[in-house]
Amino acid sequence: MTQDTARTSPRRDSSSITLQDIAAHSGVSRSTVSLVLRESPLVAERTRLKVQRAIKELGYVYNRGAAALRGSRTSTLGVVVYDIANPFFGAMVAGIDAALNKEGYVSFLANSEDSPERQQRFLERMREHSVDGILLCPAEGTPPSLIDTLAEWQLPCVQVLRHIGAPPFDYASSDFVLGVHQAVDHLVALGHRRIAFLGGNAEHSATQERWQGYTEALAHHGLDYQRLVRGNVTRSAGLELIETLMRETPRPTAVICHNDLVAFGAMLGLKRLGLTPGQDCAVIGTDDVEEATLGDPALTSVATHPYAIGEEAARLALRRIADPDGAREQVVLAPRLQVRESCGSSSTEIPATSPATAGPSLSSA
Amino acid sequence: MTQDTARTSPRRDSSSITLQDIAAHSGVSRSTVSLVLRESPLVAERTRLKVQRAIKELGYVYNRGAAALRGSRTSTLGVVVYDIANPFFGAMVAGIDAALNKEGYVSFLANSEDSPERQQRFLERMREHSVDGILLCPAEGTPPSLIDTLAEWQLPCVQVLRHIGAPPFDYASSDFVLGVHQAVDHLVALGHRRIAFLGGNAEHSATQERWQGYTEALAHHGLDYQRLVRGNVTRSAGLELIETLMRETPRPTAVICHNDLVAFGAMLGLKRLGLTPGQDCAVIGTDDVEEATLGDPALTSVATHPYAIGEEAARLALRRIADPDGAREQVVLAPRLQVRESCGSSSTEIPATSPATAGPSLSSA
DNA sequence: TTCTAGATTTAGACCCATCCAAAAAGATGC
DNA sequence: GCATCTTTTTGGATGGGTCTAAATCTAGAA
The missing domain is CATH 3.40.50.2300 (Response regulator)
Structure with missing residues (x-):
């Protein structure tokens, strides 16, 4: 069961098994394998099992980068805080992490140190990485126009703890x-x-x-x-x-x-x-x-309640990503x-x- | 200067300008534009300036996802800690962030909460995201074999604060x-x-x-x-x-x-x-x-010195990424x-x- | 048996950069 | 002016998925 790989996926090292290999090994097309991976209900039960077995046997690793290139989502979020060394933010980040984890998202974290320049650099980098959205605790002195810039970039942004610019915006904080x-x-x-x-x-x-x-x-x-x-x-x-x-x-x-x-x-x-x-x-x-x-x-x-604020902020971001044009929301915890x-x-x-x-x-x- | 885009990049919204558009606008090939972006010395000065102007004018955004698909590096790192709410880790993460930022890297952060299962899930996700390397503060009860698994995955891993498995490994900590x-x-x-x-x-x-x-x-x-x-x-x-x-x-x-x-x-x-x-x-x-x-x-x-440990760990990871087969190193701060x-x-x-x-x-x- | 709606599956274009080999352009020497 | 080097530039294949529309298969209806 582990030895027959020689024929089906010749001289490839484990990390370069692709959809094509799975397709060949299980006798279906690349498209079908893709559907199985994304848990599409279109696929017949028998086919699904067959493909899943092949995926296990070959030790296939999903390539999110490739998927993101054609698809529209990367399942990543950028998070900017201004002082990660502050225990408050530690707890908040833990809350963010927990909420994102449930949905299969991962987050890029950056520490702006309250510098708008650092913050700007990071945001640009996030844009290049095609994150699906941003959680932003704006650095001191952030120009209000930043929110408009992000909007132009079509990058959903939830402001956290502090807010800049004019409403409506997405926002999570404490009252x-x-x-x-x-x-x-x-x-x-x-x-x-x-x-x-x-x-x-x-x-x-x-x-x-x-x-x-x-x-x-x-x-x-x-x-x-x-x-x-x-x-x-x-x-x-x-x-x-x-x-x-x-x-x-x-x-x-x-x-x-x-x-x-x-x-x-x-x-x-x-x-x-x-x-x-x-x-x-x-x-x-x-x-x-x-x-x-x-x-x-x-x-x-x-x-x-920093942990709860983090969770709410993350949930808000996921909601906005799912529905970019929905009404902006403010979650202000008591x-x-x-x-x-x-x-x-x-x-x-x-x-x-x-x-x-x-x-x-x-x-x- | 901002109005002539109608001819060169018709009805595209700003976020979908590609190398091709830049190439067309500046009268060179896609390949040349790519070389300019990567600051290749091959490109003639005049050409470089011409292309850079086009990049600015069209508001081009580099697509790292696409680059990573063909190229080999993603400029991302996975960071796993077991208690981000602890101020010690806050400081450490700040150090990591600072060191990575200098090299244009960004990091995915996850909080394992000292659960090997959560940690495992996150590492698998990181693999799917093709991170260039991992900074790991192993969760309590992590099986020593995890290090071998990561090695099989060809994923450079620097252990931080705690270490598991047998040397040699990359490691950053305090004495x-x-x-x-x-x-x-x-x-x-x-x-x-x-x-x-x-x-x-x-x-x-x-x-x-x-x-x-x-x-x-x-x-x-x-x-x-x-x-x-x-x-x-x-x-x-x-x-x-x-x-x-x-x-x-x-x-x-x-x-x-x-x-x-x-x-x-x-x-x-x-x-x-x-x-x-x-x-x-x-x-x-x-x-x-x-x-x-x-x-x-x-x-x-x-x-x-958590901040310094974070910096050292990040530097170690970057070194290992640049030279995957180099001798493992231990940085143990006094x-x-x-x-x-x-x-x-x-x-x-x-x-x-x-x-x-x-x-x-x-x-x- | 033939037909059709519904369920499955698939081919092939596409996403956007990088890589490589080879072509084109320029510079140099005789 | 021609051959030979360099320096620059480029076409086209490539990476690994997803998307769309169309093809194929199935079972029940006529």
């Missing part, structure tokens, strides 16, 4: 406005009146949304004190910013941070100032990364405040209307 | 044995005599190497106390394991942890037991992830002990013989 609202509500309920916001710099939609949520929520509760401290979104930025902030008069009694990294930095900064996070100043982060649970004190954080020790209350979870895993809140534009 | 030696040396110098090792479970080479380093170093210093606590390599595992450990008599005065996550968990566990990390028990981690710097106390850690507060000494850096960025220590097999 950052709502997240900050939840944080403010919680702090107000605990009696805080002077709540600051820490971190965020540029003109990302994701930053703007947080700031918008902050301003809105303060207004909603009729609070006068408003202090928005711009800055980077890293640990060390959090450390520096909190020091500046705590020297002011009056001091805030609580800070909400752009992300968990800033929050960790802020907590460390408080300790260095001889203050106790959660007691002298409440701290709330955003993202709910894994280390939030086991911090000291454990960090209260607005969970933004975040969820995860209460722990860093804001002084006991470690419980705020009862939420949404189920344990935040369900997607859909809206199409 | 885990040496890392534990450094940690033990440091603790012994500080006067510790009872040093435990925390975490690690399965039969990975990476775990074995740590354990080997631990045993060797104890023997070298003539220490009797030896306590190797197996367990997962997560924060919560660290938390649990340290609690067990500190209930024993005699207690260790220092623990070295499989990675930083375990170390963070261990420090938290110590605090919960009312003990002070760095005072009642020294803690040393492995990896030196970003949050080590800003922990409380800051964590002493064996820096394993780690470096980053001393901070968690082991009681002041926050300084151990003078090392290696330069600031650990240089690769090369050896070929």
Whole structure:
């Protein structure tokens, strides 16, 4: 059974078995073999089995490159993030990978390092590789026209976390406005009146949304004190910013941070100032990364579900690839405040209307 | 200049301009255009300029799929990691991306979640996509024969962090044995005599190497106390394991942890037991992830340079692709002990013989 | 038995670049 | 001006699938 290959596929090494070889070996045409490979219902059961046996026996390997050349799809997707070293993106990429894997897709990953130039280069490369679509977390300073360019290229693009250009576009993210609202509500309920916001710099939609949520929520509760401290979104930025902030008069009694990294930095900064996070100043982060649970004190954080965002983004892309002219969709997941020790209350979870895993809140534009 | 396309490339949309169109527009043959694209020195300067102008004018997009079908390389690489959500891998992937990007390569990324089945599926898919090579961090329980299978497939494979099968193979990693030696040396110098090792479970080479380093170093210093606590390599595992450990008599005065996550968990566990990390028990981690710097106390850690490992692995893969039959190489980077507060000494850096960025220590097999 | 709708199968063009051998053009020497 | 080298350019085959339209086969109807 393994020795008869000498006659049917003479002197070819295993990696160059083609449809033609399978066809010859099983006594049908190349076209039929192709249909079998693509699981076409047209093929008669007997033929199918016969061909499948030949495929096994000869150790045939499907050549997706060749298929893509004539067909229209490559089953590949380009994914661009701006900081893969950030654990948030690690989780998100895991979600993307899981969703794509189910559909037989694979993804090219690139790290733009928030450089529009690197991002541009990668996108061009993706175009040359004929990816079926793009998942884009736009780098800081990406020109809004990029979206139009991609449209001209006929390359479906789902924006993730940040968005540029004008709607309608496909977009998957977390509801950052709502997240900050939840944080403010919680702090107000605990009696805080002077709540600051820490971190965020540029003109990302994701930053703007947080700031918008902050301003809105303060207004909603009729609070006068408003202090928005711009800055980077890293640990060390959090450390520096909190020091500046705590020297002011009056001091805030609580800070909400752009992300968990800033929050960790802020907590460390408080300790260095001889203050106790959660007691002298409440701290709330955003993202709910894994280390939030086991911090000291454990960090209260607005969970933004990166894995789920990744899954949704991938699903959205697959949907758009299947129907390029369908209505653009926005999947904005509801975040969820995860209460722990860093804001002084006991470690419980705020009862939420949404189920344990935040369900997607859909809206199409 | 943009309107004359009507004659030279009638009613084609921009994305289907081919070599033929360029050839027609610039009055040369398809072959010549192809040579220009590949920057062949054969082409006369005048011709080259003429063709390049046509390429620009028509908005030609190189079709790598078609090129790969006839040519031999796809300029793609498959990358398999087992936990992309772990910040260590995020940094490593960033390093891979940077090194590949320079050479015009792009990478398919997959997350095996330490499942050999998922890993297998992905590798088969990569084969179908005709990647030029594979970077593999083998999933736990990967059969050693996998390496032979890849060899049969003629798919160059560089193992990363863990290795399976018998040498010689291409491999990029950190010298885990040496890392534990450094940690033990440091603790012994500080006067510790009872040093435990925390975490690690399965039969990975990476775990074995740590354990080997631990045993060797104890023997070298003539220490009797030896306590190797197996367990997962997560924060919560660290938390649990340290609690067990500190209930024993005699207690260790220092623990070295499989990675930083375990170390963070261990420090938290110590605090919960009312003990002070760095005072009642020294803690040393492995990896030196970003949050080590800003922990409380800051964590002493064996820096394993994930970004550099990623770069080296990618370079190794490119080298193997260029010369498939060349001698296999191992790039094992020297780690470096980053001393901070968690082991009681002041926050300084151990003078090392290696330069600031650990240089690769090369050896070929 | 002949005819026809439906089920299967197939030939051959096609996707778009690369490769190779051979032709064409240019340069040089006598 | 002619033969000989170089330097450039090129036609046509090739890689391995998919697509379309047409050919073939089947079973039930007439």
